[in-house]
Each structure stands twice: as C-alpha cells, then as structure tokens.
Amino acid sequence: MSGGLKGTEIVVKCLKEENVKNIFGFPGGQLIPLYDQLFEETDIRNILVRHEQGAAHAADGYARASGEPGVCMATSGPGATNLITGLLNATMDSIPVVAFTAQVPTKAIGTDAFQEADTFGITMPITKHNFLVKSTDHLSWTIKGAFKIANTGRKGAVVIDLPNDVQQKTSKEYHHGEVKFAGYNPSIVPNPLQLKRIAQKLVEAERPLILAGGGVILANASEDLRILAEYLGAGVATTLMGKGAIPENHPLSLGMVGMHGRLGANKMINNCDVLFVIGCRFSDRTTGWGLESFAPDAVKIHCDIDSSELNKNITVDFPLVGDANLVIKDLIKFIKKYEDVKKDTNIWRKRVNQLHGMCEECETIKPNGKLTPENIIKTINDFLDDNAIVTTEVGQNQMFAAHYYVTKKPRQFISSGGLGTMGFGFPAAIGAKVAKPDSQVLDIAGDGSFLMVCQELATAMAENIPVVVAILNNSFLGMVRQWQELFWDKRYSGTKLGTIPDFVKLAESFGAYGERVEKASDIEKALKNAFDSGVVSVLDFKIESETNILPMIPPGGRIIGRIFV
Amino acid sequence: MSTQIISVLVEDEAGSLTRMSGMFSRRGINIHSLTVSPSEKEGMSRMTIVTTGDEREIEKIEKQLNKLIEVVKVNILDKNTSVVRDLCLLKVYADKENRAEVLEIANAFKSNIVDISIRTITLEITADPLDIDRFVETMKNFGIKELFRTGVTAISRDIEKKSGG
Ligand SMILES: Cc1ncc(C[n+]2csc(CCOP(=O)(O)OP(=O)(O)O)c2C)c(N)n1
Numbered sequence: 001m002s003g004g005l006k007g008t009e010i011v012v013k014c015l016k017e018e019n020v021k022n023i024f025g026f027p028g029g030q031l032i033p034l035y036d037q038l039f040e041e042t043d044i045r046n047i048l049v050r051h052e053q054g055a056a057h058a059a060d061g062y063a064r065a066s067g068e069p070g071v072c073m074a075t076s077g078p079g080a081t082n083l084i085t086g087l088l089n090a091t092m093d094s095i096p097v098v099a100f101t102a103q104v105p106t107k108a109i110g111t112d113a114f115q116e117a118d119t120f121g122i123t124m125p126i127t128k129h130n131f132l133v134k135s136t137d138h139l140s141w142t143i144k145g146a147f148k149i150a151n152t153g154r155k156g157a158v159v160i161d162l163p164n165d166v167q168q169k170t171s172k173e174y175h176h177g178e179v180k181f182a183g184y185n186p187s188i189v190p191n192p193l194q195l196k197r198i199a200q201k202l203v204e205a206e207r208p209l210i211l212a213g214g215g216v217i218l219a220n221a222s223e224d225l226r227i228l229a230e231y232l233g234a235g236v237a238t239t240l241m242g243k244g245a246i247p248e249n250h251p252l253s254l255g256m257v258g259m260h261g262r263l264g265a266n267k268m269i270n271n272c273d274v275l276f277v278i279g280c281r282f283s284d285r286t287t288g289w290g291l292e293s294f295a296p297d298a299v300k301i302h303c304d305i306d307s308s309e310l311n312k313n314i315t316v317d318f319p320l321v322g323d324a325n326l327v328i329k330d331l332i333k334f335i336k337k338y339e340d341v342k343k344d345t346n347i348w349r350k351r352v353n354q355l356h357g358m359c360e361e362c363e364t365i366k367p368n369g370k371l372t373p374e375n376i377i378k379t380i381n382d383f384l385d386d387n388a389i390v391t392t393e394v395g396q397n398q399m400f401a402a403h404y405y406v407t408k409k410p411r412q413f414i415s416s417g418g419l420g421t422m423g424f425g426f427p428a429a430i431g432a433k434v435a436k437p438d439s440q441v442l443d444i445a446g447d448g449s450f451l452m453v454c455q456e457l458a459t460a461m462a463e464n465i466p467v468v469v470a471i472l473n474n475s476f477l478g479m480v481r482q483w484q485e486l487f488w489d490k491r492y493s494g495t496k497l498g499t500i501p502d503f504v505k506l507a508e509s510f511g512a513y514g515e516r517v518e519k520a521s522d523i524e525k526a527l528k529n530a531f532d533s534g535v536v537s538v539l540d541f542k543i544e545s546e547t548n549i550l551p552m553i554p555p556g557g558r559i560i561g562r563i564f565v
Numbered sequence: 566m567s568t569q570i571i572s573v574l575v576e577d578e579a580g581s582l583t584r585m586s587g588m589f590s591r592r593g594i595n596i597h598s599l600t601v602s603p604s605e606k607e608g609m610s611r612m613t614i615v616t617t618g619d620e621r622e623i624e625k626i627e628k629q630l631n632k633l634i635e636v637v638k639v640n641i642l643d644k645n646t647s648v649v650r651d652l653c654l655l656k657v658y659a660d661k662e663n664r665a666e667v668l669e670i671a672n673a674f675k676s677n678i679v680d681i682s683i684r685t686i687t688l689e690i691t692a693d694p695l696d697i698d699r700f701v702e703t704m705k706n707f708g709i710k711e712l713f714r715t716g717v718t719a720i721s722r723d724i725e726k727k728s729g730g
Binding site: 120121124125129132134149181182183184306307308311312 | 576584635
C-alpha cells in the first residue's frame with residue numbers, strides 16, 4: 001500500500017504540530033514502536049526518567065514553568081499505573097499534561113494479557129479526559145483533541161491509550177485543523193453585565209481584598225492583577241497555588257492565606273468589605289473548616305473559568321465564569337469609567353502595607369544564627385536571581401517555602417497544591433529546568449519526600465539537568481510528626497526516619513554533587529558550590545528534628561479562630 | 566429533597582456511560598435509575614437519570630455533567646410539563662383462589678397480561694413511576710415472585726405558545 005503513515009509517524013507528526021519539544025518517558029514491550037520512532041528524531045528530546053511517576057511530575061513541572069502542555073509516556077500495565085499519581089496531581093492543580101500509554105494489541109484487550117491494565121478505566125476519574133484509540137485512522141484526531149482538551153478551559157491531564165497494533169498500522173487518515181467536540185466549548189469570555197456589577201462593587205469598596213489562586217498564573221494574568229490591585233488599593237492575598245500571582249515584595253502583597261497562612265492575610269480576609277476571589281476554588285486548606293466564618297461580612301465576588309466551582313464550596317454574591325486574564329482586563333476598563341464614584345481606600349491601603357512589612361509569625365521564630373528552615377530559605381531568597389524557579393516537596397518544607405520564599409514572578413513557585421504529593425518537587429524541578437534551561441532551579445525538599453524519588457538523580461545526571469535539591473533534613477516525616485506533637489500526645493508512630501540515608505554519599509554515588517550543611521554560616525557557600533558544580537546537587541541541611549511550622553489552624557478550626565503560633 | 570429527572574444528550578463514545586456514572590459516584594450522588602437509549606441525533610444517545618436533591622444540588626450535578634466532554638446537552642425536566650414513563654414486568658403468585666382478584670387489580674391499573682402459568686401471572690405495565698409504585702405495592706399482597714423495571718424515561722411536552730392577536 002502506498003501513502004499513509006504509520007501510527008507512530010502520526011504521533012510524531014502531531015507532536016510536532018503541537019510544538020512539543022520534550023517528552024519524559026520510560027519504555028516497555030508495548031511502547032517499543034513509539035520509542036523506535038523517536039530514536040532518530042532530532043526535533044523532540046526524549047528524556048528517559050527512572051520511574052514513570054517521575055515522567056508525569058516532570059511533564060507537570062515543565063507545563064507549570066513554561067505555560068505549554070507537558071508530555072509524558074509509559075508502557076502498558078505497570079508503566080501506566082506508575083503514572084497515576086502524577087496524572088491526578090496535574091489534574092487537581094489544573095495543569096495541562098498529555099500522557100501516552102501503551103496498551104496490549106486491540107485483539108488482546110480484555111484477555112488479561114501480559115501487562116494489560118484497564119488504563120482507560122483507571123485513569124477516567126483522575127484525568128480531565130481520556131481516550132483509548134482503537135484504530136490508527138482515529139489517531140491524529142485523538143491526539144489533536146487531547147491537546148485541545150488538556151490546554152483549554154480549566155486545564156488538566158489527558159491520557160491517550162495506544163494499543164501496540166494501533167502504533168504500528170498505517171493509515172491515510174490525517175486530521176488537519178482544529179478538532180471540534182459537540183459537547184466541549186469552554187466559555188471563557190466573561191458576561192459583560194455581571195462584570196459591570198462587579199466593577200461597581202469594587203469601586204464602592206473601602207476595604208477591598210483580592211484573593212488570587214493558581215488560575216491567575218495559568219491565565220498569565222499576573223501583570224494585570226497588579227495593576228488592578230494598585231488602582232483599587234486592594235490587599236492581595238494568595239493561595240498556595242497563587243503564589244507569584246503578585247510579586248511578594250510588592251507593598252500590597254499579604255502572602256498566603258489558609259490553614260498555614262499568614263496571620264495578616266487571614267486577618268485581612270475577615271476584615272475586608274469586598275472580597276474579590278479569582279482563579280481559586282476555595283479548597284479546605286484555603287478556607288479553614290468554618291465556611292460560614294470565611295470573610296463573613298464581605299460582599300463576595302468569585303470568578304473562575306470552571307462554572308462548577310462557583311457556589312460549590314462557598315456561596316457568593318457575584319459569581320462570574322471567565323478566563324482570569326479577560327476578567328481582569330475588562331474589569332480594569334470598567335473600573336476606570338467609575339473613577340468619580342471610587343471610594344477612598346487610603347486608610348486600608350496603609351494597613352495592608354503595614355502588614356506586608358511585618359510578617360508577624362516571622363518574629364515568633366528567633367533567627368539567632370541557627371540552621372533553621374527560615375534562615376535557609378532567607379539565604380536562598382538572597383542567593384537566587386529574579387528568574388529562578390523554586391519547587392517544593394510536601395510537608396513542613398512546603399509550608400516553610402510558602403512562607404519565607406519571596407516569589408517575584410508567576411510560574412516561579414511550583415508546588416503540589418491539590419494532591420499534596422510527596423516526591424513531586426524533584427522531578428518537577430527537572431521538568432522546569434528542561435523548560436527553562438537558563439534559570440536556576442531549586443527544590444526545597446524534606447528528607448522523606450526526596451527519598452521517594454531520588455532515583456531521578458540518574459535522569460538529571462544522564463541528561464545533564466543541573467537542578468539543586470535543598471533538603472530541610474529533620475530526620476522525621478516532619479509535618480505528620482508536627483500533628484502528632486500537637487494533637488496526638490507526641491506519639492511519633494511511623495514518623496521517625498533517623499539519619500538514613502547519607503544523602504551526600506547517595507548523591508555522590510550518582511556522580512551528583514552532595515554537601516552536608518550544619519551551620520547557618522555555611523548556607524550561602526553551599527548554595528554557591530551546588531550551583532557552581534554544574535551538575536545536579538543535593539544539599540543536606542541538618543535542621544533541628546522537632547521544628548514546627550507555625551502559625552497553624554488546628555484541624556476543624558477556622559481562619560479567625562484558635563491559631564497555634 | 567425531591568426527585569429530579571435529568572435528561573442528558575451524550576456523544577456515543579466508548580466509556581461515556583462509565584464516565585457519567587463514575588461522576589455520580591465520585592461526587593457521592595445517588596442515582597435511582599439510569600436509562601440509555603438512542604436519540605433522534607445520529608451518533609448521540611440520551612440518558613435519563615433520576616436522582617434526589619434540592620435546587621442547589623441539582624445545579625451542581627448539572628454543572629458537573631456539563632463538564633464531561635461527551636455531554637452535549639443537559640436538561641432538568643420539570644415534572645409538571647413532562648411525560649414520565651417507566652416500564653415494569655412483574656410476576657405475581659396467583660392460584661385458583663386469588664386469580665380473579667389479581668386479574669381485577671391488573672385490569673384496574675391497565676396492565677397487560679403477558680404470561681400465565683398454573684401458579685403465576687406475569688403482568689406488564691407502562692406508566693408514571695408513581696403509579697407503578699402503587700401497582701407494585703398492591704401486588705405485594707399476593708406475593709411477588711420477580712420484578713423488573715426499566716427505569717424512568719421522560720420527554721418534555723411542547724407547550725403551545727399562544728399567538729398574540
Ligand atoms: C505520597 C505521599 N504520602 C504520604 C503523604 C502524607 N504526608 C504529608 S506530609 C508528610 C511528611 C513529609 O515528610 P518530609 O518529606 O520529610 O518533609 P517535612 O514535613 O519533614 O518537611 C507525609 C508523610 C503525602 N503527602 N504524600
């Protein structure tokens with residue numbers, strides 16, 4: 001038969017049309033055809049990870065840093081199931097990831113063949129959408145559709161399950177142009193009438209507060225958000241995912257709200273008269289548990305790209321569906337028209353500026369030159385340049401980073417928000433570094449989290465991806481230990497890790513750079529050594545084992561209730 | 566909390582039924598019945614879902630359904646302006662002594678006799694689900710051997726607009 005393309009040729013052609021430059025993957029029997037196709041491919045970098053979870057997280061980190069969809073691939077059965085955590089992680093944080101999974105040949109599906117898994121069924125509830133491609137004829141349509149779904153509306157992970165024969169057969173069918181779905185047409189243009197009402201409420205506010213979530217970053221709306229805040233004199237608090245939506249050294253920035261949020265940010269949420277929430281889904285980590293006491297006196301405005309988030313967790317006065325970028329741009333236009341009725345917000349602005357300057361909780365932890373998480377991260381702040389990207393693991397390290405790392409630009413703070421996945425930060429850092437090779441990339445890690453994915457040191461070495469892992473090593477699963485200390489009578493069941501392994505030797509065994517740090521005065525030098533080494537590095541910061549991250553709203557508490565400081 | 570009928574037009578894709586029912590279970594929503602059938606549009610099926618919830622809950626379900634890629638249209642049917650039907654096949658014990666009584670009631674409910682054996686009668690009834698509930702309750706007095714219901718299907722009535730003079 002002449003003409004037509006092999007399935008794997010179609011995959012590569014589509015990837016090029018989608019402008020994919022990097023894939024993170026791990027091969028296996030059923031995926032050999034696609035790997036073979038990529039063997040001599042020069043336009044697409046094929047990065048071999050050492051565990052499929054690393055591939056999914058790296059694709060996720062790549063997407064967060066670049067704003068472009070991340071791509072990963074895995075073989076059938078165990079390869080596909082190893083991707084699961086990473087796919088849900090991306091979906092929960094609305095990150096565009098497209099995953100190719102191999103499948104047994106179509107005629108073997110349903111026979112419990114070797115390495116057969118019902119990937120389509122397993123990934124259905126954890127992705128934005130998924131496909132099982134049963135014929136090579138449908139392949140190009142499916143791939144283009146998958147990229148469209150992953151990267152439009154509320155973004156998320158999409159899986160394409162590729163049976164071995166579908167990869168190998170040829171087809172003359174090739175879909176050109178955009179793929180259209182009868183039932184998928186995300187509405188991103190905000191309703192002008194509702195916008196007008198919201199603009200009126202905002203100019204009437206004497207104590208306006210903006211709560212920005214990850215949606216602002218995903219929509220690339222940060223610059224306009226700052227303009228809006230300055231115009232209104234509004235304080236800007238963020239969620240964990242929204243960190244970087246406003247430069248955190250900006251005088252209107254109040255930092256993160258919520259369970260581990262800053263006292264000032266939480267306080268101001270409850271003192272504002274108009275609360276403008278954008279690109280945020282009111283997760284329980286943001287609101288605390290007493291939903292009715294979240295900004296009780298404020299007129300609440302909620303804008304999100306996903307209409308199902310409106311009035312889901314919190315009932316608001318003004319819901320609005322729309323892309324954060326369009327919403328904020330239009331609001332600025334409308335608000336300027338109401339110049340003459342705009343309330344004076346100077347008193348409020350001064351309070352915001354004051355709270356911005358005095359991070360209350362920082363004062364309760366006395367720096368005194370010790371090797372504390374605070375000192376380490378403050379030194380990291382000074383050391384890194386303005387284009388640096390910081391990722392985190394999960395646990396105390398994540399919350400220390402959220403508090404003390406001053407994020408100056410969007411897409412430069414990368415953390416697992418919705419799923420809270422230990423082991424995300426390191427592979428995500430690898431993905432971010434691939435996306436932004438000229439940026440410094442540093443993972444603020446915990447010893448427990450890093451150990452879950454440390455095999456990716458091999459990936460970073462082999463592929464020459466020099467990121468730096470800064471372990472806040474407390475020899476515990478610190479965050480769980482903290483809960484046990486505060487709420488479970490200090491019964492440290494299952495949380496003591498001890499001093500295993502020797503992280504420096506571990507790093508060195510991969511050919512990576514490793515250094516142990518025991519004194520605050522050595523932090524900066526160690527950072528310099530790591531970044532100068534030119535290879536992936538592990539800095540083992542030996543912090544006190546029973547340090548706590550405070551303030552903290554106890555489980556079941558509300559953001560203005562009892563707080564541990 | 567009231568019973569609600571949701572009519573959903575979906576693209577015929579492998580897995581769209583699973584995706585739909587998966588959404589309900591993941592969000593902790595109970596489904597009373599779910600029927601799937603071809604629709605007037607080629608390549609699309611109609612699913613009729615009966616669930617309970619107040620207005621807010623139904624609105625949430627509607628939004629979640631709309632998020633599914635295969636879902637083309639979601640309609641919350643107003644019971645007052647819709648025709649709602651369920652089909653029931655019921656095998657009831659009927660011996661010499663009560664056979665006449667069973668048939669009398671069957672007749673009163675306008676059900677059809679579809680099979681008769683020495684000890685049982687099988688009846689078929691298509692009606693509003695609430696009528697079927699009453700029918701089944703009554704038949705319980707004789708002892709029900711087997712009961713099958715298809716689940717609810719429903720269609721909205723066309724309300725004629727008065728043409729203004
Ligand atoms: C994959 C995974 N398993 C378990 C948890 C539950 N968990 C949350 S924080 C935490 C401790 C993290 O320990 P470590 O990485 O050492 O960080 P630290 O809190 O000490 O900074 C655990 C076990 C999780 N978030 N993710």
